[in-house]
Amino acid sequence: MQSPPDYHMHTPLCKHASGEPVDYARHALALGLTEIGFSDHSPMRRDDFDDWRMLNQQLDEYVENVRRAQSEFPQLTIRLALEVDYLPGHEEWIRDLAARHPWDYFIGSVHYVSDDWAVDNPHKLAEWKHRDPFEVWSVYFERLTMAAASGLFQIIGHADLPKKFGHRPTRDCTPLYEQFLTAARQNHCAMELNTAGLRKDCQEIYPSRALLELAFQHNLPITFGSDAHAPTEVGLNFAEAIQLAHAVGYRESGRFRQRRCELVKF
Ligand SMILES: [Zn+2]
Numbered sequence: 001m002q003s004p005p006d007y008h009m010h011t012p013l014c015k016h017a018s019g020e021p022v023d024y025a026r027h028a029l030a031l032g033l034t035e036i037g038f039s040d041h042s043p044m045r046r047d048d049f050d051d052w053r054m055l056n057q058q059l060d061e062y063v064e065n066v067r068r069a070q071s072e073f074p075q076l077t078i079r080l081a082l083e084v085d086y087l088p089g090h091e092e093w094i095r096d097l098a099a100r101h102p103w104d105y106f107i108g109s110v111h112y113v114s115d116d117w118a119v120d121n122p123h124k125l126a127e128w129k130h131r132d133p134f135e136v137w138s139v140y141f142e143r144l145t146m147a148a149a150s151g152l153f154q155i156i157g158h159a160d161l162p163k164k165f166g167h168r169p170t171r172d173c174t175p176l177y178e179q180f181l182t183a184a185r186q187n188h189c190a191m192e193l194n195t196a197g198l199r200k201d202c203q204e205i206y207p208s209r210a211l212l213e214l215a216f217q218h219n220l221p222i223t224f225g226s227d228a229h230a231p232t233e234v235g236l237n238f239a240e241a242i243q244l245a246h247a248v249g250y251r252e253s254g255r256f257r258q259r260r261c262e263l264v265k266f
């Protein structure tokens, strides 16, 4: 059985990752992967929006770095992608980015629940003291639903990211999940199983088993991603992610080329 591709990997251009694309590719080959995809944090329209992403003027350099890995490792399929922040009102900008290079896919991620709070930012952990987890989940999933409905993304990233530091709502979130999954299904979005959650306080893959079970009921395709910020994180904990996907009923995952999805057994 073939391992699914690792579709979520970063590069040093985002200022919080190490190792060049060639190093990630070398590691992927050593693991026996046949396909990977780079999806570094996309630039925002304004470079001073925050400080954990590439600048606008670095987008071409990013593409060149990925192209270099492609030509150095022709035996490995390497996809060109971005992890793009979804914020309401940024749709035009995202369309603009999409037109600049022949991307294989965009991972749509919600990190920001307001213009100045990214729920996964460890420097903003204090913010949680003033927040009710269910309210955060509600705003977050409202945005994630809008991201899915925008039609701008092929994959939705780390779908229950607000659990990162261990905060969890006590109220039932099923209606929030249903709304998101319906929009994702209608707009042909896949959802990623992101193993980075296993390395955080929540100690759980994104998304939770409950959300993944609902996704399976909605017939939503899945992809796999390590969210690697270093070459040694490529493919990390994929065995657990594959086991979870199997347990829920999944037998196929999505592969993307030029934003078209093909389902392949894993
Ligand atoms: Zn990152």
Ligand SMILES: [Zn+2]
Pocket (backbone or CB within 6 Å): 083, 109, 111, 157, 158
């Ligand atoms: Zn992310």
